Amino acid sequence: MGETSVPGSRVCIRAPNWVGDVVMATPAFRAVRRSLPEAHVTLVVRQNVEPVVREAPWFDEVLSYSAARGRRLRGFLRVAGRLRSEEHDLGLLLPNSFSSALMLRLAGVDRRVGYRRDGRSILLTDAVPRLSEGGRFKPIYMVDYYLGLCRAAGIEPATPRA
Numbered sequence: 099m100g101e102t103s104v105p106g107s108r109v110c111i112r113a114p115n116w117v118g119d120v121v122m123a124t125p126a127f128r129a130v131r132r133s134l135p136e137a138h139v140t141l142v143v144r145q146n147v148e149p150v151v152r153e154a155p156w157f158d159e160v161l162s163y164s165a166a167r168g169r170r171l172r173g174f175l176r177v178a179g180r181l182r183s184e185e186h187d188l189g190l191l192l193p194n195s196f197s198s199a200l201m202l203r204l205a206g207v208d209r210r211v212g213y214r215r216d217g218r219s220i221l222l223t224d225a226v227p228r229l230s231e232g233g234r235f236k237p238i239y240m241v242d243y244y245l246g247l248c249r250a251a252g253i254e255p256a257t258p259r260a
Contacts, residue, residue, distance in 0.1 A: 109134060110186040110207055112198045113143040113151070115165070119240060120147050123192055124154075126244040129255040130190070131156040133248075140184065142177055142201070174201060181205035190247050191222070211251045213243075226250040 109130060114120050120143070130139060140159040141151060148162040161180060163173030174197070182205045189202040191212030199221035202210045212218065214225035226247060229236040238246075245255050 107134065107137045107188070108184060108186040109137045109139045110181055110189040110202060110205070111139065111141050111157075112189065112191045112193060112202060113141055113147065114192050115144050115147070115195075117147050117150055119192075120150050122240040123244045124156075125241050125255060126190070126192070126248050127154065127156040129245065129248045129253050132256060133253040138184075140181070140186065142181070145173075175204075177201065178204040181207065188251060190251060192244055192247065194218075196221070209251070211247055213247070224250055 111127065111130065114123055127141075130137075138158045139156060140161060141157045142161050142163075143151060145162045145164045148160060151157065151160055161177050163177045164170065165173075178201050181202070186202075186205065186207040187209060189205075189207035189210045191198050191202060191210065194213055194215045196216050196218045199210065199212055199218040203221040209224060210222045211224040211226065212222050213228050214222070215228060219225040229238055229246075248255060
């Protein structure tokens with residue numbers, strides 16, 4: 099299972115930014131909860147998708163922030179500070195953005211697992227290579243893409259698509 103199977107561990111998941119992608123991430127959310135039932139799991143989402151996961155059973159805490167111009171930086175730093183105060187052991191970065199990796203790095207998350215993309219490898223502790231074929235990125239179903247990050251963190255889904 100990996101380093102986070104210790105009771106009392108803290109896991110942070112940076113959720114995708116769009117509702118459809120959050121829905122496709124639910125097998126990954128389930129895999130984390132099933133594999134780490136004792137862990138405190140925090141989900142970080144943009145405010146516009148927070149209603150989709152508000153009552154979901156896989157998280158102990160949902161932190162949201164606004165992506166609106168003028169409030170974005172303040173919300174970003176507020177969430178990073180909150181995460182830092184909670185001392186997370188593992189962070190899964192579902193979005194491929196540099197900013198999502200920066201948030202968890204600023205938050206001091208011990209182990210940050212994400213795909214090696216967009217110059218963010220320096221911010222990750224576990225930079226996972228994206229599948230490629232003939233030197234080009236291979237298209238992959240998003241559910242499998244997100245579950246690949248879980249596997250890289252030592253979290254195995256119950257079934258191939260959880």
